[in-house]
Amino acid sequence: MDQQDQWVPAMPGLAARARDAARALARSTTDARNAALRHAARALRERQDEILAANARDLAHSTTTAAFRDRLTLTPARIEAMAVGLEDVAVLPDPVGRVLAEWTRPNGLRFRRIAMPVGVIGMIYESRPNVGADAAGLCIKSGNAVVLRGGSESLHSARAIHAAMVAGLRAAELPEASVQIAPDADRRHVADMLAASGQIDLIIPRGGKSLVERVQREARVPVLSHAEGLCHTYVHAAADPDMARGLVVNAKMRRTGICGATETLLIDATVAPSLLPVIVADLAARGCAFRADARARAIVPGLPAASVADFATEWLDAVLSIAVVDGVDDALAHIVRHGSAHTEAIVTDDAEAAARFLNGTDSAVVMWNASTQFCDGGEFGFGAEIGIATGRLHARGPVGLEQLTTYRYEVIGTGQQRP
């Protein structure tokens, strides 16, 4: 309690410096921002030993699972990957200053909608220290200042990476306050960031469901995020059977732990008797387990029964929920009831059914005859992504450089007065 009373929040000062830096970044040249990224990449490489030493300190205090330690661990290869990532972002097109629309009114006024940085981004992430470098790189490139708050377990690693980013900014003569980091591991910094309405313009959380849900619940600042990716692949009556088999296996099993992995298979009752047994066999041969509804179990005896909760579960593992449905509307009803508005796919040769499906979900990404695992900024051609958003405003789907911008209207006249 005493400690609580004595809490001197760091965020107002950090955010105010970030605001000033953001204004300078917004006016900076593309070349200066790209130079900062390249200098930061060099600094990461030059400071490899310091970064590894900092990481070793974090690991020494880490007492959790092997998987957690793996995410926390930095290696020379992982540091090099961070550096290459920054250099890759440096060669992407500048998202700032794009003319998004222009038109002229009958009175001669010319209107232009111009992309500009959002301002100050708050990045809240967990154990993987590379997220700090990746996020800072995308923010610098898009002219945004960023306040980083990594997991308390990765504090020393995050600080060492932050120092390299600042060295890059300094070398490019951009404000060092463009990338800042919470000063210590106190969890109250997170609460302060979430409450920093007017100081931080946008919060992006990267991490597990519980972190993201906390941010969504508590933030008084706009958030771009997804809490989970409960993605569906729907095999329609008019699906090409071979395509359906290949897509379901890829969508479920290519990587089971990513948010774009399919968690539930919906299959039309008309084709399930012929197709579901071979799909199940394909997947079982690759080690997949199943949770199936009664209609699916009537077709493939021996499948474990699914509970209603199973259809609302993001497995992130080699497990597939299966339901037999009666056409597009039934599939859509299942998706609306159980889905997370992330990514859904239909497999069909029927263009009309596909159109009805694509237009019928609330989801950020809908696919026709493609694997849900393609929901990724790189696969979209964005070059890099800072996260994936399933909300309804500003940006949805992969959040890349363009999605880190907002816009202003420029109205250019010759002295027009409004009548």
Place this chain on the structure above:
Amino acid sequence: MDQQDQWVPAMPGLAARARDAARALARSTTDARNAALRHAARALRERQDEILAANARDLAHSTTTAAFRDRLTLTPARIEAMAVGLEDVAVLPDPVGRVLAEWTRPNGLRFRRIAMPVGVIGMIYESRPNVGADAAGLCIKSGNAVVLRGGSESLHSARAIHAAMVAGLRAAELPEASVQIAPDADRRHVADMLAASGQIDLIIPRGGKSLVERVQREARVPVLSHAEGLCHTYVHAAADPDMARGLVVNAKMRRTGICGATETLLIDATVAPSLLPVIVADLAARGCAFRADARARAIVPGLPAASVADFATEWLDAVLSIAVVDGVDDALAHIVRHGSAHTEAIVTDDAEAAARFLNGTDSAVVMWNASTQFCDGGEFGFGAEIGIATGRLHARGPVGLEQLTTYRYEVIGTGQQRP
């Protein structure tokens, strides 16, 4: 207190019905939505007597100022204007289904970013009953369901207008729950709407600063709004003197009560001695009062002194704050310190100075040689607006039909699996 304990919130039920309606609206045809608007216009005209009677009940209970009563009062002409407004929206292009971007990746996947409705809009407004019809019209057109909450003083008027909108939906065979209204004047409905995260997708407040600031402060739902329009006109050293005189008079005096009215004149020290006296004389002749800084008062003796607070005041009246500045950066510093990120204008013949100014504010709208009074959806060519936004995400400036949409990605393949 007992009453508080017994509160049975209406919002969850309203919002759930609105969600279902929104899904149906999102799939409805352009023709059906336009038909609903035209039928609603006819219903407003046919129900003129009922609407006026309802309005008379509201006026009978109204005990406030003449200005308030004027805003609350409906007349046959005002009802006709609402009906024409709906018909005007019916002929605008459909914002839903626009292809915002499309591209193909080397693997053959085709990507399309498609405009879709946001979902469920919450509209919180004050005394002017026509806002309900205007907002409902824009929401129906853009495929959004809307929950209306007007001022408690206009409850009967709002209900009568709502009934006409529902009649329009019914005649077009669209869900009646697409437009709903808070069931009574209880203020707790506002709090419930602001807390309806996940049920209402977007809140738009229309009204005075205190209403908008309350919504901004308390909402757990994204908000598009502006609390005030503290707009600046900056007369640069290279301004055409006649243009500057004309623009300042128009920007300040055309209508003093709108959010795009200029509240502060910034003028460069190099031209102030010659230009400020005539600008002041122009404005004084039209009844404008002044609050001037020391440098302005040294040039035009007798001007009343401005306090710092005056430069942060949205007068919405025939009052102008005046400050003398030293070039573009000084003007920008004043705007960043005191402005509301709404609309700012520079008057200059120097393209380089203009570019620096246009790129240097945080504001939603920046103008060059034009009157700030042009910040209006109609003047932008949007056909109609539901409000003006000064936040940084999703939409800024006038909020028209396009700004009431979000997007989804459609990814169209031929069986592509992710390697």
